[in-house]
Amino acid sequence: MSFVHITGRLESDEAAAVIALAEAAHDHDGVAPLSEQTLLRVRHGAAPGTTRFHLIFEETGSRPATLAGFAYTERGPGEPDSAEVVVLPNRRRRGHGATLLRSLVEDAGPDGVRVWAHGRSEGAVALARSFGWTQVRGLLKMRLRLRGDGAAESVPSEQVLPERPLPEPVLSDAVADRLVIRTFRVGADESAWLKANAAAFADHPEQGGVTLDDLRQREAEAWFDPEGFFVAEETETGAIAGFHWTKTHADGAGLTDGEPVGEVYVVGVDPAWQGTGLGRALTLVGLHHLRDRGLPWVLLYVDEENRAAVGLYESLGFTLWDADVMYAAP
Incomplete structure (x- = not known):
């Protein structure tokens, strides 16, 4: 069973878990899943109302819940939210990416949300297509x-x-x-x-x-x-x-x-x-x-x-x- 926790501020143990998750994904995929800006926000935080952190946990009986995935949104006036999503490699193909994407959409500001996929990975492309999303920007x-x-x-x-x-x-x-x-x-x-x-x-x-x-x-x-x-x-x-x-x-x-x-x-x-x-x-x-x-x-x-x-x-x-x-x- 899994659940999503949404917050505007990460506790120190949550930030450490997100950093570890990002490093595990980087080692597995060969591509950094989170931008430098996002990692700075994870470590240092930001002004109230400008960031949203989505953490998906898997409950494992009597043991503490495991952080299985993470999504981040940067929010600015007059612009769609800019987001990133990463799922722990050994927790993929369980629907966590789709759950996080839906969470981002439901929590988005009035101008909606756009999501970065780093490295054009097959999983990210497939997830975007499953939601009917299309490319709106490219970074070479x-x-x-x-x-x-x-x-x-x-x-x-x-x-x-x-x-x-x-x-x-x-x-x-x-x-x-x-x-x-x-x-x-x-x-x-x-x-x-x-x-x-x-x-x-x-x-x-x-x-x-x-x-x-x-x-x-x-x-x-x-x-x-x-x-x-x-x-x-x-x-x-x-x-x-x-x-x-x-x-x-x-x-x-x-x-x-x-x-x-x-x-x-x-x-x-x-x-x-x-x-x-x-x-x-x-x-x-x-x-x-x-x-x-x-x-x-x-x-x-x-x-x-x-x-x-x-x-x-x-x-x-x-x-x-x-x-x-x-x-x-x-």
Whole structure:
């Protein structure tokens, strides 16, 4: 027998159980079932009314109930809820995924709910189809080989593309005279970065809504390194015109067997500076940083509808690796 517990705040033992469940699913599937944002919410919580946690338990007689699955919803005004679902590998094919999906629908805000499926797994696709849901958004996962001897764990060696030389980051004289590219200063740049990020991602429901608390949570993560966080500062005003925040995955992120790899974590350019070549230059500054650290691979995520960004990454040698899909009711 199973039951679903819905809450806006996880107790410490519940959070630990969710983290363990996500790790078990990651080990089994080879794909992280929950995004970094969700894991931060599990560990740190969020403002009241913005998150909902759905935990499905299996009762096992006299023993404590076992956490068999988990779903998370982020709720914002004027937008459908954004959700993720994961079921413990040894508790699958018992209807828990469908139960959690129904729970999300019944508990959704006035604009409904949309659910992410990471890696386009067969189970997620089948579950979405069984509910009559269709894809409404796609997030491409791309990769670039930085070092000649790096081999992707998930790809046969004969299919691995050769290393390509990285172009140098170049700004036009008119742009270079007005900007300086430097690394992020913790404790000094947060406010300016948040303003630039909100402007660059005004139409992006997740990235554009990053708050100071969100930023500080990431600064506290073990992977955070300000030396890999580049900002382009306007020399006259001190405002941030653009940025490239890189990240290092110590576990290889599925590209290697435990050797660290890099990520183009987020690149943003203020609308006033778009079309100047700043985005390409910042991207290359970060890629050179990751390559110079000796990392064999770099990955990134990009909305498949953002053709300008996809074209930029393809021009630098990135190729499609995988994709995440967001589903919604018709």
